[in-house]
Amino acid sequence: MINKLAKRIQELEAPIVVGLDPMLSYVPEHIIKKAYKEKGENLEGAAEAIWLFNKGIIDAVYDLVPAVKPQVAMYEQFGIEGMRSYVRTIDYAKDKGLIVIGDVKRGDIGSTSTAYAMGHLGKISIGGVEFRGFDEDFITVNPYLGSDGILPFIEVCKQENKGLFILVKTSNPSSGEFQDKLIDGRPLYELVGEKVAEWGELFMGSEYSYIGAVVGATYPEMGKKLRRIMPKTFILVPGYGAQGGKAEDLKHFFNKDGLGAIVNSSRGIIAAYKLPQYESFGEEAYAAASRQAVLDMREDLKKACRN
């Protein structure tokens, strides 16, 4: 799956993942109305609305980008009904040839991590027949619990040819509270990065490991350092656009082969029609605005990486 990701990025010249983090406030009126009319003004109706919204975005961008990254919290907030829209989104994106990175940030220990891994990446055997729960291609995981928390995920990845992105340095302002603390003169995120590189050796693709890292676009100097510490690690980079990360900062996250990173944009793409520069599309054509935002992001990244 990591080989497929690298290949698709090269084919499309787009190291871009579209973050499917739908807030109800992003969903245009005509979709909300349709969903509430069909399913009621309740959790089911709201979940239907975000699914229809996602479907529109996926239809508009699937030929431009290699991957989408649904943020599970945005679905979990609507309970079971929301989780159903999460599954529909994953299945539909995969049908359209997209790679799906489930942004679930799970993490526990031993058999509990195995259960998460089986539910999201693997399969479970019931009466000798195998079933799949959520079935993403990659998921994000949290490293705070150490190897006991990560190795069970890697085991399932090996069985399934799937992968992980492990949080190393997150994009938020307060990420330094713990992640930047110095240990023998070096910040914690570097130690976590080294560990990710080590875990990565356990399951290598042809050029890159199936075990990737998350490093925020908002910390380019740290990204540069981490790029060196984890040369074979694919980096998922959140924080571009709405969170303040600029394209010129992103070049540090790539290797000389032009690979090794995939940049996420959520709001900047899925709610593009609300931004001044795409306002003219109008609410009805929200998906066309998203497509244009992807095209613009692709150019922005190309320009920055050429310099």
Next chain:
Amino acid sequence: MINKLAKRIQELEAPIVVGLDPMLSYVPEHIIKKAYKEKGENLEGAAEAIWLFNKGIIDAVYDLVPAVKPQVAMYEQFGIEGMRSYVRTIDYAKDKGLIVIGDVKRGDIGSTSTAYAMGHLGKISIGGVEFRGFDEDFITVNPYLGSDGILPFIEVCKQENKGLFILVKTSNPSSGEFQDKLIDGRPLYELVGEKVAEWGELFMGSEYSYIGAVVGATYPEMGKKLRRIMPKTFILVPGYGAQGGKAEDLKHFFNKDGLGAIVNSSRGIIAAYKLPQYESFGEEAYAAASRQAVLDMREDLKKACRN
């Protein structure tokens, strides 16, 4: 809710939470058969089996313990159907007067943390009507992302009179890989503990904060230290029993008022019928074995805390 938890612990003389972490292999044959017959040998049948299993346990222990702690991974592994059993378990436990600690270990930033918090602790407004997703009383959260990840949860806790248990020092063998690293001569988990105490000030109950901590029974000396660093923090203590934590180690986690900690046991209670000392109950009476295991654990803790 933290006041209710403290009160129920005193009334029942049982600082015990029963971990509802059902593996399919724990579920007795007669329940499996019933579930598969009714729902099919598939995800729905498996999810029905763990729900029926939980119901039996809850019926057998609800008058002895203040709380249960379902581990969401064990439900998530069965996809949507599993999540439905998670909701049924929560709702049923609450109907029986139990406090529900959702062991979800979620954690993200900003609006994403808010979405998790609304889904698990709060409510969401759709067309002016409020709906609840999962509706636990407490949830566990991961601190790796810093204050940006925690404060949105605390906001929702304040609105709902609900609480958190934040991971500080986890019970697993490799928890030290990052958590024990020395920062200016002090381990990371102490810094996280200090931060938890600080966050705890933001939402105090009468004696204890609504913002608790998770500290593993397997590290009693660290528990002792953390007890002092976080005097008003309720500590959720995993790792007793199956993971090797002993009752005599637990006294360090309590304050002089006999409060301040609640000890989790999962396998040791819910799969008690598989242990040599409860074998005589037999598989059919698995829930009676669980009740006896709770009674024995209560005595074990009393003895240890008297010393």
